[in-house]
Amino acid sequence: AQKITQTQPGMFVQEKEAVTLDCTYDTSDPSYGLFWYKQPSSGEMIFLIYQGSYDQQNATEGRYSLNFQKARKSANLVISASQLGDSAMYFCAMRGDLGGSTLTFGKGTMLLVSP
């Protein structure tokens, strides 16, 4: 079974500052993928970034980077230079490559960016 844990129900950050959203995971699959999604109040889940378990480098996508520490089973999302539009729910998810292609999600972290 796979499990994602997001321990921060809510986070506050000031505009232009960086913020780290925590995610730890548990799986018995030797190969897996880790994802971060953003869910604004409109409800749509927006894909942000992906990290494969065998990727040598941490993934980056614009202002988003994934701090992947395999030994610690953590996959934290770092958002640099926060913007007001970053206020949303953020979900960490994983997919085990042996268990089909479905995603297991955490409970999410609500990020609020203040001016």
Add this chain to the structure above:
Amino acid sequence: DTGVSQDPRHKITKRGQNVTFRCDPISEHNRLYWYRQTLGQGPEFLTYFQNEAQLEKSRLLSDRFSAERPKGSFSTLEIQRTEQGDSAMYLCASSLGTLEAFFGQGTRLTVV
């Protein structure tokens, strides 16, 4: 708009009624997923299709739930004899193989 489209966006129904939701995936995507999201939780997997074949179903998908994807294009999710516990956001996603899944805006179901 070439994203995943879901219809309706909102549905209010009386307990015991049947409801059907539709999802139109991104056109070249062969995989289609249904998830359910309740308040304060992350999405939970319900079922997925590869082309027209339904390959996996969650324990959450009781006998009152059925999903189809005729011809491997759009999909429908039907809930029969709705219960208050069915109130949730129903999310559809699609992907090209095992690449990242793209989600629609969801259908919010309220059972009164």
